[in-house]
Amino acid sequence: MKKPTVFVPVVKGAPGDGSETLAAAMQDQIAALGIEVLPEMWQAGYILKGEVSLTQPMGGTQVVTILWQLERQNGEYVGKIEQKNRIRAGTLNGPWGAVAVAAARGGAQGILKLLRQVEESYFRHKRS
Numbered sequence: 278m279k280k281p282t283v284f285v286p287v288v289k290g291a292p293g294d295g296s297e298t299l300a301a302a303m304q305d306q307i308a309a310l311g312i313e314v315l316p317e318m319w320q321a322g323y324i325l326k327g328e329v330s331l332t333q334p335m336g337g338t339q340v341v342t343i344l345w346q347l348e349r350q351n352g353e354y355v356g357k358i359e360q361k362n363r364i365r366a367g368t369l370n371g372p373w374g375a376v377a378v379a380a381a382r383g384g385a386q387g388i389l390k391l392l393r394q395v396e397e398s399y400f401r402h403k404r405s
Contacts, residue, residue, distance in 0.1 A: 278349060278384060279312055279322070279390050279397060279399070280399065281287045281310070281313070281314070281322055281323060281396045282312075282313045282314075282320065282321045282322045282323065282389060283298050283307055283311060283312055283313070283314050283315065283321055283322070283323045283324070283325050283372070283388075283392075284315050284316075284318045284320070284323070284324050284325070284351070285303050285304045285307070285314060285324075285325045285327070286300065286318065286324065286327075287300050288303075288327035288329060288343075289313035289326070289327070289328045289329070290327075290328050290329045290330055290331035291327075291369070291373075292296045292331065292369050292370050293369050293370045293371045293372060293373060294371070294372050294373055295329060295373045295377065296329075296378040297370055298372070298373040298374070299327060299329070299343070299373060299377045299381060300376075300384070301328060301386065302373075302378045302380070302381035302382075303325065303327065303345070303381040303384060304376040304379040305347050305381070305387060306378075306382050306385035307388060308388075309385075310385055310389050310403050312388075312389065312392065316362035316391060318400045319350075320381050322346045322349065322350055323347055323348065323349060323350065323355065323392070324347075324349075325345060325346070325347050325348075325388060326345070326348065326391075327343060327344070327345050327346075327347045327384075328343070328346075329341065329342070329343050329344075329369075330342045330344075331369070334367070334397065337366050338364065338365060338366055339363070339364060339366045340361060340362070340363050340364075341361070341362050341364055341369060342359065342360070342361050343359070343360040343361075343380055343384065344357060344358075344359050344360075345357060345358040345359075345360075345387070345388060346377060347388060355391055355395055356394075358384050358388060358391070358393040358396075360383055360384055362380075364365035367373075373381050
């Protein structure tokens with residue numbers, strides 16, 4: 278029974294240090310859930326791509342959307358998790374810090390659900 282492995286590349290489109298911080302936080306959160314995170318894309322069974330988009334600021338706030346897309350190594354689409362939050366405009370232009378950790382924590386739970394669906398035999402075997 279082969280354990281699912283994941284590679285998380287740098288997140289696209291994030292302002293401030295979000296591209297690196299969010300990717301690192303997601304790696305930590307996925308690993309904390311017992312999924313192996315690998316440093317090389319070609320070694321991993323799954324690639325978890327993150328992309329951030331922000332609306333134009335209106336009334337001092339903007340909406341941040343984080344899209345996590347899980348694909349198999351061969352590029353086959355598995356599923357996605359989308360997170361949306363209204364934030365104070367400009368909040369993410371510098372260091373993400375705790376915001377990255379909180380976003381990754383929520384996203385990682387969704388990714389674990391996707392992996393449990395596509396790797397059902399592994400997770401069923403793991404429980405027994």
